[in-house]
Amino acid sequence: MSFVSEFNALPLTSLVKRSREVGSAAVRESLMKSSPTLTDFAHLISPAGADFLETLGRRSQQLTQQRFGKVIRLFAPLYLSNECINNCKYCGFSRDNPILRVTLGVDEVLREARALAEAGFRNVLLVAGEHPRFVSNHYLRDCVAALHAEIPSVSLEVGPMETADYRPLVAAGADGLVVYQETYDRAVYSEMHTAGPKRNFDWRLETPERAYAAGFRRIGIGALYGLADWQYEALCVAAHAEYLLRNCWKAYLTISLPRLRPCAGEFEPLTHVSDRELVQLVCAFRILFPDVGLVLSTREPAKLRDGLIPLGITLMSAGSHTEPGGYTGAGKEHLHQTVRGRIVQTGSSEWATNGDGRHATGQFDIADQRPAGEVAEHIRRLGYEPVWKDWDAALTA
């Protein structure tokens, strides 16, 4: 049985109600449990749970250090392409956004990867919009194969595929796949995704299972906070993670907690998660899942990221760019716009609503702009070891 059936049967209404109305006695009881359940998680992320933030933090820190040690693993996103056939209201890459687009050639991807390796990264996440014409499965396979020889760990965040289409990517050396459901609220999902294959909620929801069947070793999931009620989203992510831990037992699972950032299209978030609530959420995820990796990106500002390091985060990006060619300027000579799947040479930057006209447009603005080395140094100052290499290509040869 896929997660879709389980998801449809989840008592989400009552869990959300509980997480809104529960009192401090129930929170205290949930905090005492050695094996908390989804109901306990609802208590921990409740407004009443917010009063226990320091206790949550201490518990989360202890569990994280016990399981992961005093280390923070580092990775960098490498954007291959910002072409996309989907229209997602909150995403800068949406097909109708008049942005400067480019798809890097494999040699350009390699240049970008080498720049990241120079900065220390041994774990790279390849990101691309969903566009079969520009970002074909063969192209992705070629990118993975080229990088696998030089970068120990290569993961992907690309348009969902069938299991059979994932297999060649695993064979080429990709070890991880990241796919965010964006929102687990079907009505909001439908409203946000106005065109393209991404409109299919269930197909996306089953993606981690297909990735596991294809042999991916690391699977990342998450919701994009700012679209639907955050407690609802978190409960769904937790239920999804529980399902994957049971059914995809050989995969190492990570959960990301991205909050919406400004992007082309100037979408305003529909809901809000405060910094305090984000911290509460990180701690609650850690208490529910002591063994799951928790990921924090450069979407968040430096001060908050630094504060979250001792509270349960295990994997961080650093020095990130969200535009293809961002690390080396690769691809800037073939920037263009894409209209109905066709390349349009703009000749000037007048169409570009976001950016300086000399670079491809990024997916969203990053908040922590410190270079990777500076982030690593700060991790050290906090008493943690920044770990760049935690995987060997021999494992995925």
Added chain:
Amino acid sequence: MSPANQPLVIAGRIFRSRLILGTGKFSSPEAMRDALAVSGAEMVTVALRRADLTGRKDPFANILEYLDPEKYLLLPNTSGAMDADEAVRLARLAAAAGLPKWVKLEIHPDPRYLLPDPVETFRAAERLVQEGFVVLPYINADPVLAKRLQDAGCATVMPLGSPIGSNRGLQTRDQLRIILEQATVPVVVDAGLGAPSHAAEAMELGADAVLVNTAIAVSHDPNRMAVAFKQAVEAGRAAYEAGLAAAQDTASATSPLTAFLD
């Protein structure tokens, strides 16, 4: 002066310390190096996935530079491997990179509890022994598997006390007793030893050595904790060699009631 404990001998190599240390989870490579130094350990295990095996001296994967091969036997481990093929591949790479031809064989496909896969571990052990490796397999406390691995030519067996990093001590005590009773190679109790008392208990049971990592690495004071484990291991071994009195449920008079018959 108290007599020294007997040395530990694995595959013909003599170790005065019966404490083996892991190198993960420390807050810095310097903290790791210092804790190893005061622990008295002579064998340390390193996850190959953390190390640079290309020979390029990668400054971003330089854990090996903090481990003096003159001082320690570096025991590469195959953590991260999900099956025999991957573990064998990693072990070969490590040997090719100039590391000792010893391997702590770890195959745990379940990333949550990190419990070892007995089938894949046995398959890999057979192949690595044939290739001339000194193989130290990490296993669940399964006496039959321990015997099979001994018969296959492994240099030790390394049964777990409880899951890695759990700090729960000797949850597998009864099975460990059987493994120890039947062992023809040194038995190293590996994983789950969260307190020096756990290590002492393992040694008192007759374990030949223990392997500790998390309890030292995440301690507020790794150096003091390393010393505490060192002392516990020495005390436990001394007690074992001295011969512990058997425990019993009732009191036993120190003046025997039947002494009048003598």
